[in-house]
Amino acid sequence: MPLIKDGKIARDPWTRVAADAPPPDDDALLVPYEIWKEHRDELLTRNGRLGVLLASDHPPQLIAEDLDRLDLVALEFPTFKDGRAYSYARLLRERFGYDKELRAVGNVLRDQFSFMHRCGFDAYECADATAADGWAKALSEISQVYQPSTDRRRTIGALRHQRPASRTDSAVPAAEIVCSSWAY
Amino acid sequence: MYRYDEFDQTFVDERVAQFRDQVARRLTGEIPEDAFKPLRLMNGVYLQLHAYMLRVAVPYGVLSSRQLRQLAHISRRYDKGYGHFTTRQNIQYNWLKLEDVPDVLADLAAVEMHAIQTSGNCIRNTTADQFAGVAADEIEDPRVYAEIIRQWSTLHPEFSFLPRKFKIAVTGAPNDRAAIKTHDIGIGIVQNAAGETGFEIFVGGGQGRTPVVAKRIRGFLPKRHLLSYLEAILRVYNQLGQRANIYKARIKILVNTVGIEEFTRLVEDEWQYLKDTALDLPAAEIERINAYFAPPAYDTLAHDDPAYEEKRLTDPVFARWARTSVHAHKKPGYAIVTISLKPVGGIPGDATAEQMEAVADLADRYSFGELRVAHEQNLVLADVRQRDLHALWQQLQAHGLATANVGLLTDIIACPGLDYCNLANARSIPIAQRISERFADLNRVHDIGRVTLNISGCINACGHHHVGNIGILGVDKKGTEYYQVTLGGSADENTEIGKIIGPAFDEHQIVDAIETIIGTYLEIRKNGESFIDTYRRVGLSPFKETLYATH
Numbered sequence: 001m002p003l004i005k006d007g008k009i010a011r012d013p014w015t016r017v018a019a020d021a022p023p024p025d026d027d028a029l030l031v032p033y034e035i036w037k038e039h040r041d042e043l044l045t046r047n048g049r050l051g052v053l054l055a056s057d058h059p060p061q062l063i064a065e066d067l068d069r070l071d072l073v074a075l076e077f078p079t080f081k082d083g084r085a086y087s088y089a090r091l092l093r094e095r096f097g098y099d100k101e102l103r104a105v106g107n108v109l110r111d112q113f114s115f116m117h118r119c120g121f122d123a124y125e126c127a128d129a130t131a132a133d134g135w136a137k138a139l140s141e142i143s144q145v146y147q148p149s150t151d152r153r154r155t156i157g158a159l160r161h162q163r164p165a166s167r168t169d170s171a172v173p174a175a176e177i178v179c180s181s182w183a184y
Numbered sequence: 185m186y187r188y189d190e191f192d193q194t195f196v197d198e199r200v201a202q203f204r205d206q207v208a209r210r211l212t213g214e215i216p217e218d219a220f221k222p223l224r225l226m227n228g229v230y231l232q233l234h235a236y237m238l239r240v241a242v243p244y245g246v247l248s249s250r251q252l253r254q255l256a257h258i259s260r261r262y263d264k265g266y267g268h269f270t271t272r273q274n275i276q277y278n279w280l281k282l283e284d285v286p287d288v289l290a291d292l293a294a295v296e297m298h299a300i301q302t303s304g305n306c307i308r309n310t311t312a313d314q315f316a317g318v319a320a321d322e323i324e325d326p327r328v329y330a331e332i333i334r335q336w337s338t339l340h341p342e343f344s345f346l347p348r349k350f351k352i353a354v355t356g357a358p359n360d361r362a363a364i365k366t367h368d369i370g371i372g373i374v375q376n377a378a379g380e381t382g383f384e385i386f387v388g389g390g391q392g393r394t395p396v397v398a399k400r401i402r403g404f405l406p407k408r409h410l411l412s413y414l415e416a417i418l419r420v421y422n423q424l425g426q427r428a429n430i431y432k433a434r435i436k437i438l439v440n441t442v443g444i445e446e447f448t449r450l451v452e453d454e455w456q457y458l459k460d461t462a463l464d465l466p467a468a469e470i471e472r473i474n475a476y477f478a479p480p481a482y483d484t485l486a487h488d489d490p491a492y493e494e495k496r497l498t499d500p501v502f503a504r505w506a507r508t509s510v511h512a513h514k515k516p517g518y519a520i521v522t523i524s525l526k527p528v529g530g531i532p533g534d535a536t537a538e539q540m541e542a543v544a545d546l547a548d549r550y551s552f553g554e555l556r557v558a559h560e561q562n563l564v565l566a567d568v569r570q571r572d573l574h575a576l577w578q579q580l581q582a583h584g585l586a587t588a589n590v591g592l593l594t595d596i597i598a599c600p601g602l603d604y605c606n607l608a609n610a611r612s613i614p615i616a617q618r619i620s621e622r623f624a625d626l627n628r629v630h631d632i633g634r635v636t637l638n639i640s641g642c643i644n645a646c647g648h649h650h651v652g653n654i655g656i657l658g659v660d661k662k663g664t665e666y667y668q669v670t671l672g673g674s675a676d677e678n679t680e681i682g683k684i685i686g687p688a689f690d691e692h693q694i695v696d697a698i699e700t701i702i703g704t705y706l707e708i709r710k711n712g713e714s715f716i717d718t719y720r721r722v723g724l725s726p727f728k729e730t731l732y733a734t735h
Contacts, residue, residue, distance in 0.1 A: 080222065080345065115339075
């Protein structure tokens with residue numbers, strides 16, 4: 001499955017451990033949560049890099065204690081309609097302070113890149129190899145955002161409260177108070 | 185009313201360009217229908233029985249005359265010259281061609297409108313009291329908070345793929361005209377003991393196949409916490425709501441499964457992390473939005489206009505219309521007018537392009553160029569001088585818009601049903617038409633008095649049958665349309681779910697059945713008692729007896 005990082009097809013150095021096979025001795029192992037749960041102590045003694053793959057019914061609280069040892073967390077979208085991982089991603093980034101690779105896997109589509117990016121994903125396994133070509137457009141075609149999220153983009157609300165008092169729209173009074181708490 | 189600034193305008197323009205590109209890719213076959221479906225749904229485009237349907241968002245039901253003229257123009261240019269106002273305060277076009285939809289969206293964007301999030305498992309159009317800002321019983325204007333919620337929920341990155349659709353309603357008055365307890369989240373503006381205004385929050389209401397009255401999750405939420413609290417509720421639901429079975433995916437099922445106490449605990453826990461963050465709603469932002477909804481330049485008038493009183497005394501037809509269509513306004517000498525879109529034999533909520541243009545002109549002449557869509561599928565002119573009411577009424581008559589039945593039996597709420605909708609089991613529109621023809625005599629309808637009659641063509645309950653005083657639900661029994669009747673529902677501050685009265689009726693029996701129910705009520709009502717009051721006093725049995733004795 002092609003991996004997209006920073007809008008480009010990237011080489012994937014991670015080996016995914018199959019559910020029924022013992023962990024191979026590769027450098028970077030991506031371990032499904034069921035195997036992680038069973039072999040956690042043993043896996044943590046390895047020198048190589050470790051990642052955990054969470055299915056959509058695995059909330060990130062399950063691995064919260066181990067995050068400082070992980071270099072990859074992969075969150076699965078079994079179908080694009082299952083949006084649980086958007087919340088999981090935000091919890092990982094904002095509540096648990098996870099700052100390594102956060103990868104979207106499963107039914108990952110170009111038209112969801114922007115939402116995923118805003119929730120803190122920075123890597124995408126996408127069946128459609130041409131999706132990388134649409135990456136820049138997918139992230140820029142809607143240029144402003146209304147609500148704060150993990151990406152800490154300045155919201156429309158923040159921009160409004162910081163712009164100069166002159167306005168073309170006379171229906172709006174000049175309540176131009178800069179409000180720091182609304183802005184990131 | 186709210187006006188787009190350059191940020192809002194840029195946003196909708198970019199959104200039109202994005203969808204134009206997606207439609208182009210669909211029409212060349214680059215995107216197959218199954219991949220295109222979620223993209224079109226996020227722009228309000230459904231594929232119905234006969235054609236594409238576009239649902240246009242009318243945020244909390246507020247429209248300018250300019251916007252209504254554009255809606256008329258769209259219906260004429262791209263559709264069949266009419267539109268259908270819905271129970272979600274939106275408007276739908278039923279006969280569009282897919283290749284025209286980007287142009288329709290561009291025409292909407294030109295008047296600060298869009299169709300975003302009118303479909304799909306996301307936060308839908310936030311609805312509000314259609315009398316917002318002018319009702320005498322209002323604590324504060326709910327449109328301010330509905331607009332703040334609209335902006336926050338627009339393309340929310342975390343909540344665009346929820347387990348199921350999500351509807352929020354806001355009321356600013358103790359008399360609930362926005363049916364907040366039938367919504368996923370209902371918000372009431374309240375005052376606490378210290379005299380501060382804030383929000384009472386209800387969660388887990390809904391209709392559909394499992395009707396549930398929303399439960400209170402918080403008695404008083406200070407204003408600045410509105411968005412963080414909503415985000416906490418949505419985050420709990422997004423993670424724990426059922427996804428395997430769409431009939432169990434609404435938040436009401438989750439709330440019922442875990443219990444309101446546990447659900448409240450989960451939300452409050454989550455909220456501890458979200459409050460006092462960037463989601464905090466500063467007073468300056470509330471003020472900024474509030475300024476858009478500043479009252480118009482009212483004249484200083486006497487309380488009761490003598491000319492209006494005189495016309496009512498001398499013109500009984502006008503007086504009859506005024507009794508149902510004219511409501512108390514908070515400003516002396518002004519009135520709120522509901523325009524019935526329920527003529528005898530008509531399709532509830534439909535308006536032709538000519539009617540829309542006429543109402544736009546009347547809004548300009550008599551009501552500061554603004555109007556509202558009510559969830560009962562009527563239109564509202566909110567700021568009419570009492571002295572202008574007679575002239576307004578005459579002009580409404582000329583356009584078939586002066587039916588004096590608002591709030592009465594023939595002010596029927598009905599979904600599009602099997603005539604348009606591919607979810608429906610039975611037709612709703614012809615049943616509504618036949619009932620309104622049977623009860624065409626306005627004197628009789630006025631004698632019957634206040635009663636709500638709601639019709640849904642399937643269990644999804646878009647026609648709000650569960651909360652009609654009389655509810656009719658279309659069902660399919662081995663290929664034949666049948667109609668199940670419920671009594672006792674209500675959608676106000678005393679929200680109740682109606683009870684099924686007995687075996688369903690076929691399409692030839694249903695109108696007689698309604699007549700029998702009304703006849704029974706007239707027999708047993710006490711002085712001045714409305715239908716729902718009588719029902720609450722006597723229950724189902726008298727109605728059951730007369731209904732099934734004759735069958």
